[in-house]
Amino acid sequence: MTDLNYGFKKRALRWKVVVLALFIMSLILIACELCFGSVYYPVKDIIRVLLGENIDGVSYAVNNVRLPRMIGAVFSGFAFGIAGYVFQNLLHNPLASPDVIGISAGTSTAAVFLILVLNIRGGVVSLVAMVFGIVTAMAIYRLSIIKGHFTYGRMILVGIAVSALLRAITSYLLAKAAEYDVGSTMQWLSGSLNGVQMEDVPALIVVVVVLTFVLISFTRHMEIIPLGDDFAITLGINTRIIYSIMIVVAVILISFATSVTGPIASVAFLSGPIASSLAGKGKSSLIPAGLVGTVLTLGADLVAFHAFPVHYPVGVVTGLLGAPYMLYLLIRMNRRGIN
Numbered sequence: 497m498t499d500l501n502y503g504f505k506k507r508a509l510r511w512k513v514v515v516l517a518l519f520i521m522s523l524i525l526i527a528c529e530l531c532f533g534s535v536y537y538p539v540k541d542i543i544r545v546l547l548g549e550n551i552d553g554v555s556y557a558v559n560n561v562r563l564p565r566m567i568g569a570v571f572s573g574f575a576f577g578i579a580g581y582v583f584q585n586l587l588h589n590p591l592a593s594p595d596v597i598g599i600s601a602g603t604s605t606a607a608v609f610l611i612l613v614l615n616i617r618g619g620v621v622s623l624v625a626m627v628f629g630i631v632t633a634m635a636i637y638r639l640s641i642i643k644g645h646f647t648y649g650r651m652i653l654v655g656i657a658v659s660a661l662l663r664a665i666t667s668y669l670l671a672k673a674a675e676y677d678v679g680s681t682m683q684w685l686s687g688s689l690n691g692v693q694m695e696d697v698p699a700l701i702v703v704v705v706v707l708t709f710v711l712i713s714f715t716r717h718m719e720i721i722p723l724g725d726d727f728a729i730t731l732g733i734n735t736r737i738i739y740s741i742m743i744v745v746a747v748i749l750i751s752f753a754t755s756v757t758g759p760i761a762s763v764a765f766l767s768g769p770i771a772s773s774l775a776g777k778g779k780s781s782l783i784p785a786g787l788v789g790t791v792l793t794l795g796a797d798l799v800a801f802h803a804f805p806v807h808y809p810v811g812v813v814t815g816l817l818g819a820p821y822m823l824y825l826l827i828r829m830n831r832r833g834i835n
Contacts, residue, residue: 507778514775515557518787522570525794529559529566532802536674560694568757569694569793569810571704577789578711578782580764581771582746585721586739587648590825594750597655600759601662602632603751604685608666611681612673619699622755631750632658633743664792686717687811689797696756703752707745711782714742718780762818763789769821792817 530542539553545551545558551777578591583835594600606628610616636658670681728735731832750764771784796813 504778507776510782511775511779514771514784515787518774518784518791522787522794524571525791525798526566529569529794529800530562532798533557533562535760550729564692564694564697564795565689566794567697568689568700569797570790571697571700571761572753572757572760573790573793574708574786575700575704575749575789576760576763576793577767577771578786579746579750579753580766580789581768581782581785581804582711582718582742583764584768585718586742587651589648589652590769591822592648592652592655593768594746595759595761595824596659597652597766598636598659599629599633599655599747599750600754600764601666603629604759605662605666605669607755608669608681611785612669615809618667620698622699622752625755626748626751630744630747630752632662655790663671666706673756682684685758686809687758687814688809689757690809692757699831700756701751704749707749708711708786709799711742714738715780717742719778758809758811760793761815762821763792763814765818766792 514661520810527539527542527577529622531537531539535553535557537558541551541554542558545555546563549555576594580595582593583592583597584590586592591597603625607621607625610621610624636651636655637646639654639658640646642650666685673681717728717733720731720733754760767785767789771781771788774788775784792814796817797810800810802814
């Protein structure tokens, strides 16, 4: 019993240290995001502006450009991180990320259709894109059931196929769109923080905070899920209801964040595995995954803005990070299959 208590305390301490380290790293990146841009502003000037003081040049840049961009990165990254972790945890597969199995593609297709075809902007796009993301997830689930039998592997394959179909539809819409609309839409599809406006921020914050607390209430279930569905049922957990609630919440998170920033590639895909490797086993890595998502998004945005002669969308950098990891996963899974 003493050894068990020691092991539990050690895992809990490791989890707290990882969360604290990721939180501090997020604060450092937030400061960099606000201070560095086309023009450098000292931290003291940033603080004065955030406290309401008006400073020529600084106030406009911070309040209208850098602050909404930073908040968008923090909360969309957090949403992508925890949503990706939920999917990978529930489906027992690191490939089961919303941006791999088609949910982000569904949201993107809906948003592009509204923007290019119906010429709709603003909150309506976010709402409809979120609904279509949920519909896409439900369609993928239904198509994964054959003769009353559902498997996680089949859902991933169906999701990849649906994602390819939706991306083809998006490409068709772009090809038929007016030339002056394509540039901004393509930038959004690459996953960009450039278009985040201050009016987008309150809704994003509320949705992410509320739904994060909903998922936190299922922390105990997330710690049991890796042990297997049969074990969870033995403990009296109604896996059908619990899993359905968690997936719906994760879909809303990923869809809403995507409708604000565009589909920032690989953040949902990478955050869960990175968080789990840092925090270790035995405790839910939900919060660490969210913080990893925030760190990845903020860090990639700074790299995209400062490391190249051209200012690339943040999704270009995160996509470059995700591609090698996906190849590694596929090679590892193939070797296991051969063995």
